[in-house]
Structure formats: structure tokens, C-alpha cells
Amino acid sequence: MRAQNSATSSSAIAVDGPSTPDSAGSPDSPGSQHTAPGTRSFGTLQAALGVVAFSLTFPATAWGLEGFGPWSLIAVRSILAAVIAGGCLLALRVPLPERRHWFGLAVVGGGVVLGFPLLTTLALQTSTTAHAAVVVGLLPLTTALLSALRLGTRPSRTFWIAALAGAAAVLAFTVQQSGGALTTADALLFGALLVCAAGYTEGGRLARTMPGWQVIGWALVLCLPLTVPMAAVALSFEPVHLTAHSVTGLLWVAVGSQFLGLVVWYRGMAAIGVPKASQLQLAQPLLTLVWSVLLLGEHLTVAAPLTAAAVLVCIAVTQRARG
Secondary structure, eight states: OHHHHHHHHTSOOTTOOOOSHHHHTOTTSTTGGGOOHHHHHHHHHHHHHHHHHHHTHHHHHHHHTTTSOHHHHHHHHHHHHHHHHHHHHHHTTOOOOOGGGHHHHHHHIIIIIIIHHHHHHHHTTTSOHHHHHHHHHHHHHHHHHHHHHHHOOOOOHHHHHHHHHHHHHHHHHHHHHHTTOOOHHHHHHHHHHHHHHHHHHHHHHHTTTSOHHHHHHHHHHHTHHHHHHHHHHHHHHSOOOOOHHHHHHHHIIIIIIIIIHHHHHHHHHHHHOHHHHHHGGGGHHHHHHHHHHHHHOOOOOTHHHHHHHHHHHHHHHHHHOOO
16 A cells, blocks of 8 residues: 555645544544544535535436436446546556455445436436435435445444434425325335445445545446446447536536545545544535526425535534543
């Protein structure tokens, strides 16, 4: 790992700061209470920037679907992100990850690079972005739960109460917005929830031992043997209509959501821990609803500001609760 650190430290990529267990001070570790306040604050900022990037994913996907089929959109976005990530890895001469990290990278690739984008894109063919936000509302709690099982983290009772309250508030709001009916799209969204939580958990674990941008970078490259043939087949069957919306949506989900957003997200998780970082995502459905109004012209009820206030309170409590 010394080779990785020296290679990246000589670069001008700001996102690649120290992220080893000692320097990141992950709160998931026994000595996490000694993490420097500045590190925690910067980690929270990075995780929050990731949430903002992710909140635009559903509206951008809706735009992308105006000109691309679902399979084409997923394959092309992954390839574009992999080209950017692979170019950075080659330019900085980053060595291949150690063999013990390949399984974790495969989980990240399967959950974050392929599983979540594919399932949510298929769901958005018949679901509005407001309805799809239900999966994002449940994602923080699911990620914290998988983190406890996978990483052995033990958040406090206050943490869990606030997390459950926040998830319940978001879930009640989004279900009420959708009319409370469960559809095929819901099954796709719940499946996306599980695979994404697994990818986040494994990515947060890997980001303690390698820079966060390398975690998502290698996961994207690892998926190329699947995404390249997928793109070739999908583009031959699904018609493409290039418009300003479809191109903008494709570029955002490829560069903003699939690469840059995950870079700062994984670095944030490495600094403040998976459970606490995941709770920042309680704000993501509400941000997505704002974007859906501004970009897609969807309509919201007056319940939105009340839910936003409840969620912000829950976020504040989870960020203060000690594990």
C-alpha cells in the first residue's frame, strides 16, 4: 500500500488524501473516539457532497431515458465512468489491488456499479422519481444494519432510535406520495436497496485501506467485461434519440453519480464510519423531490417541509450519537 500512497500523493487529485485506518480514523474501529475533529468535519462534508450528487441521479436517469433504453443507459454510463476512472488509474500508475481486496471490489461493482443503477432504471420506466425515492429513504437504515453485521459496528441505542424515526418519516412521506400501492417497480426498488447497501458497506470497508477514488475506480474497471458486451447488445436493439436532456442525463449519471459522487462518498464513510455517513442519506429523498419539481415538473404536497424538518432533526441526532 506504500506504493499506492506515494503514487497518489504526488498527484494533483484532491480527493485522494490519506485514507488508511490510522489516518482516516474510522469510527468503526475501537480507537475511533480519538479521530481529529477536523477529520470528522471534512469526512462529513465529503459524505454530504456525495448525497447531493446522488440526489440528482433519479431525475438525471429520467432525462436519460428520454433518449436511451434502460439497458443501453446503464451500460453506457458504466463504460464512460470506467474510462475516466481507468484513465486516472493508468496516469497515476496505481498498482493492482491486493488479491484480498478483489472480493470486496466485486461486491461494490455488483451492487453500486451494476445492480442499483439497473434495478432503479428499470423501475423508473413505470415509476415517478418521487415514488422511487422510497428506496433512498430506507437505504441509510439498511446500510447501517449491514454494516453492523459485516463490520461488527455497534451504534448506540440513541443512534438506532433516531435512524428508525428518520427512515419511518421518509418512508411514510414517499409512500403517501405514491398512494400506498405496491407494484413491480417497488420490487425492483427494494432489490436495489439491498444490493446498494451491500456495495456501500463493502466500499466503506475498503476505503479504510485504499483511497476512496480507487475503490470505485477498480470496481468500474472490474465490470468492463460485462458492461462492454451489454452495451453492444443493448444499443443494437434499443433505439437511441440524442437530445439535450438525454445527453445531459447520461453524462451526469456517468460522471457525477457513478464516479465523482462515489469518490467523495466512500472517503466520507472512511472518515466518519459507515453508520453515521449512511444517515446523511436521510436527506437524499427530499433533495430528489426538490430536483424532480425543478427539473421534471412533478408536484409535491405541503407535507414536504414537515418531513424535511423531521429528517434534519434525525440527522442531527445520529451525527451526535456515539457508537
